[in-house]
């Protein structure tokens with residue numbers, strides 16, 4: 001095994017997701033991070049007076065004569081894994097907050113395609129992408145799964161920027177060869193596949209950037225294109241490529257997809273037919289999936305990116321996430337900018353909470369008029385049973401935004417929680433930073449202040465980027481309020 005020396009040691013409270021229903025809180029944790037950016041060791045319950053002794057015991061204090069940086073957390077700060085945004089559109093950020101009087105298909109035509117078409121100009125991409133990526137990082141997103149546009153050159157620009165600033169990212173050059181305006185359409189299925197192949201090759205040497213095969217959605221892809229992309233996605237012999245697409249977001253879209261592919265039993269079967277449904281496939285939305293589709297997605301090991309903010313804005317519906325969890329489907333969260341109006345995963349978690357409450361209230365009142373009309377009782381409730389019918393718990397929201405997202409991206413061995421051997425993709429959250437009065441208005445008892453679960457809840461429900469003190473990816477500080485650009 002390669003030997004790395006310890007580069008940084010963190011000491012303070014740590015909150016770690018452990019399952020859909022639980023998280024670990026360690027008030028005095030000591031963590032050693034190697035120079036390769038991976039976690040070397042974690043010592044629980046190390047009091048202030050025991051830090052030096054614990055470090056000596058680890059024998060890393062004077063390793064190779066290199067200075068070890070010790071980061072001692074201040075009161076009101078805690079460590080947690082960085083957020084994983086499993087679905088968003090980098091080029092749509094300039095449109096944030098506009099067009100929400102439309103539903104999906106009209107919104108695409110009137111707002112989204114015209115903006116994305118501007119990225120044919122690579123200079124425009126160079127101008128806007130740096131700020132866009134920074135914005136996601138400042139929200140505490142350590143791994144982001146981005147759609148770019150159909151343009152190869154601009155997609156490369158996005159990959160270069162992500163690489164230079166050090167965010168971990170999954171990036172897909174978008175594929176579409178039909179049912180989109182002529183000014184924003186790839187010239188042929190063959191060209192689309194070739195450009196995707198070129199993009200994959202370009203990204204290969206960038207260690208934290210993962211290329212993603214990205215058919216926009218079934219509607220905008222011919223059979224030939226889907227077949228070509230399926231072949232490409234499954235050709236790699238070593239680590240299989242990621243795949244991302246949209247599925248079953250809006251009733252009109254579902255109906256149109258059905259008309260375009262009458263030979264397929266349902267929406268999910270279209271992707272399955274072209275070998276695009278497997279582990280490492282990220283399916284955005286999944287609001288209107290029927291029972292067969294949910295079973296198929298679970299069987300194939302694909303994951304759903306739940307994008308509640310977007311689903312509310314575009315009036316798409318409310319995804320029955322609890323039902324999916326009960327069926328053992330992997331679920332993560334996505335900001336889906338600019339269907340979603342915020343790049344913040346905190347906002348997404350809040351909307352996921354509200355969406356799950358809406359679904360639960362529908363159950364209570366017997367009005368299953370969201371996307372919940374499929375009977376839940378026919379599902380085989382496995383070990384995860386009991387999510388449908390109730391609002392998502394704090395632990396579940398935390399899990400979906402971190403380790404659940406990692407599972408959806410098939411990266412759970414590397415990221416999503418802070419464990420030995422995994423990457424130091426972490427945040428220091430500071431609840432005193434930014435003087436957000438909402439954070440402290442209820443805080444009277446010292447005991448509560450020390451209650452980490454309580455602090456996590458406050459951060460999720462009323463925190464913002466002022467409370468993101470530090471953002472580390474693979475051991476490198478890349479953002480947060482403490483980050484000074486160009487410092488390291």
Ligand SMILES: O=c1[nH]c(=O)c2nc[nH]c2[nH]1
Pocket residue numbers: 089104108112216217246249310336339
């Ligand atoms: O929310 C969405 N945003 C998009 O850009 C898109 N394209 C197809 N389907 C989509 N849904």
Ligand SMILES: [Zn+2]
Pocket residue numbers: 087088089246284336339
């Ligand atoms: Zn989307």
